[in-house]
Amino acid sequence: VEKPVTEGLSHRTRDQWEIDRSSLKFVRKLGQGQFGEVWEGLWNNTTPVAIKTLKPGTMDPKDFLAEAQIMKKLRHAKLIQLYAVCTMEEPIYIITELMRNGSLLEFLQ
Structure with a gap:
């Protein structure tokens, strides 16, 4: 099994996916x-997101x-869809599209 390459997503490296956590x-x-x-949130006070x-x-x-x-x-x-990451300090965040109907597990139950 090949491991994914994680270059560019280090908590010490900034790339185009990095956003300011204050947003x-x-x-x-x-x-x-x-x-x-996992939190429901807003990015730039306009875009609904999930924050892991x-x-x-x-x-x-x-x-x-x-x-x-x-x-x-x-x-x-x-x-x-992945929107962004916050990796420059802990806690680290992964910001994704928010699924309005909840998780797949909740949907299947």
Whole structure:
């Protein structure tokens, strides 16, 4: 199994996906897990987004950002779209399209 390349999404490297965390407004918590939380939010007070956070010290930021690295390459109407990342300080955020009808798991139950 080939591991995804994570160059360009290091918590020490800035790229075109990086945004200022002050452009995000957290609205309500949607869920949480062992490694972090997912929040409904607003980007620039206009765009509804999902903000996935990594709790500091729970996992290697490189592993967390591998998800975003894969999402950067994917473009399909049936997949959640990556919008941005905040990697310059902890906690690290992955910002994606917000699914208004909740998670797939909730939908299937």
